[in-house]
Amino acid sequence: MHTLDDLRAGRLHGITRLDLSQGLTHFPAEIFALADSLEVLNLTGNALTDLPADLHRLHRLKVLFCSENAFSHLPLGIGRCPVLETVGFKSNRITQVDGQALPASLRSLVLTDNALEQLPEALGDCAQLQKLMLAGNRLTALPSSLARCERLELLRIASNRLTALPDWLLQLPRLAWLAYADNPLPQGFVAPAADGHCPTLHWRDIRLAAELGRGASGLIHRAHWSGQAAPVAVKLYKGAMTSDGSPLAEMSACIAAGEHPQLVRLAGRIDDHPQGLPALVMALIDGHWANLAGPPSLDSCTRDRYPEARRLTLPAVRRLVAGIASVCAHLHGRGLNHGDLYAHNILFDEDGQCLLGDFGAASFHPPAARALERLEVRAFGILVEELLGCCEQDDQGLRELARVCQQAQVLARPSFAEIAAGSL
Template sequence: MHTLEDLRTGRLHGITRLNLCQNLTHFPQEIFTLGDSLEVLDLSGNRLSELPEDLHRLNRLKVLFCSNNQFTHLPHAIGSCQALETVGFRSNRISRVDAQALPPSLRSLVLTDNVLEQLPEALGDCAHLQKLMLAGNRLTDLPASLARCHRLELLRIASNRLGALPDWLLLMPRLAWLAYADNPLPHGFVAPATDDHCPTLHWQDIHLEEELGRGASGVIHRAHWRGQEAPVAVKLYKGAITSDGSPLAEMSACIAAGHHPQLVRLAGRIDDHPDQLPALVMQLIDAHWSNLGGPPSLDSCTRDRYPADRQLTKSALSRLIRGIASVCAHLHGRGLSHGDLYAHNILFDEDGQCLLGDFGAASFHPQEQSLAASALERLEARAFGILVEELLACCDEQDTTLKRLAERCQQTDVLARPAFNELVALLGDRH
């Protein structure tokens, strides 16, 4: 974190990243002294409502974050920044986005948790757009022009007011990660009315121990469950909108996912927390498991990152890929898209055993044969193909058969991609 004093004294001359959070109500003009070097500007957590019209003087600016401020519209000045690729205005009061506010090099636009009711048709002119985050707004439809964004790979439209998913959306050639839960969609796109297979546990039987981790949707603790010898994990869900959507929608998806060897085993749900927090009790994962990859960076945008020393044997790779295909077939058989099929959401060990986690972007789809069901499954098949391709780069041996399979999963004709049951059969025939 930097300060205005740092700027004014010249201590920040030549820096490429600036992070200012000092209850600002006006854009500090001193920032322009960094015009020849600044690439990432983070002004989140202030009280800003405007940006200067000459923002383009920051001619090297690639990333701009202004989340948790008081903007009511996306500033037009952004549109004149020629190098700007990533724009994040989460949790403001934005009700309007005009064509003039869209920069020509835009790759990632984050407008989560605002009050948008519509988007401009000009969004379809953003030819470089890869990532669009719109969860937690008031959108009733999407501009048809978005179909022209042929590079769009990740879209979050959960927790809006959408009454349907347009056919063109389901057939976008590169879309791989889609979240649309918690919208007033037709029957088949919402969580099942009952979840009788998930036992109800009592809070008084749970003793929380140390915190194991926290994310946008909640906090996970190690815990002791009365009458059980083995420790468990307890996830307490929060109510705030996340970048993917509603934490309660995530909880419903976890329950609906059921049991599978490549899913974290669910012991039950808790409905009587003293603070009315919904919670799930789950299997505690052994410490020898680790994340397969790391989440995307600002530069990689929609692609995971892997440790430089990540190496998989051919047998471990095959086991891992078969496991992921199997669990995806299981989920889609239950009418559930994971929505975030990434290496950073997969735990694995060196033998290739794996567990798929994080259902924050999961959404329901019809189980009967329909364009929507077929397209949504094959949309996720593209994410699977990307994952296979990335893992092949970590393998100590080449595998041309898997490479061709990854290419089939990523072909631009969505409905020509294989479904997961076919992928399971193809992968099973290899051994």
């Protein structure tokens, strides 16, 4: 993290990224002295309400983060920035977005956790838009002009006030990662009644040990469950809105997912935590499992990053592809769209065994919602193509599978049941 003193003293001359979080109420004019080098500006965690109208003087600026401030509108100065691609204003008080505030080069727009009731039709003019994060607002509809954004691949509209998913949305040729839970949608788009496979456990029987990890939706601890010798994992869910949606919607999806060899086994749920935190008890994952890839970067936008040294044998790739196809067929058979089918949400071993996790973007759908399933099939096709990029050998059958899963006509793509059965 940088400081205003360093900025004012000229000690940051030539930097490409500036991170300032010092309770700022006004945009420091000294930032303009970095115009010839600055590409990433992070002003998250301040008290800003506006940005300069001449922000475009930062002519190399590609990324702007202003989350956790006090903005009530998206500043108009953003729209004139010539190469700005990524704009993030999560957790502000934004009620209004003017079309003039949208830069022509926009690829990623994050407006999660604000107070938006509508978006401008000018959003459809953002031809490069790939990623749009709108969870946790008050939207009752999406602008129909978004149908023109044919590069859009990832859309988060969970926890709004949408009463329907528009037909054009389900026809977008590149949309692959969609989250829409926790909206007042028709019957079939809400969590089904519990089927009894997830018993209720008591907090008094759980003893927490070391923290294993933390994410936007909660904390995971190693734990001991009385009456069972083997340790377990306990996830405590937080109430805060995440970029994908509500943590409680994630918990409902985890329970509804049921049992499958490529899912972490769920032992039960806890409803009597002392602080009222919802919690799930799961099997503890063995330490030999590893994440298949890392999440997307600012540059890759919607694409995972694989370690350069990641090499997979063809049998391992085939096993991975078969395992993921099988678990996706299982989930969609239960009316569940994962919404975040990415390699970074898959644990694997060198033999190609795998586990699919992270249901933070999961949403329910009626059994006949073919288009929603085929959107996720495109995400699967991208995954297959990426796995082939890590493979020691090529495979024409898998390459053709990746192609048919990514074809532009959504309903022409195969179902997961067809893919899993190898009937293509």
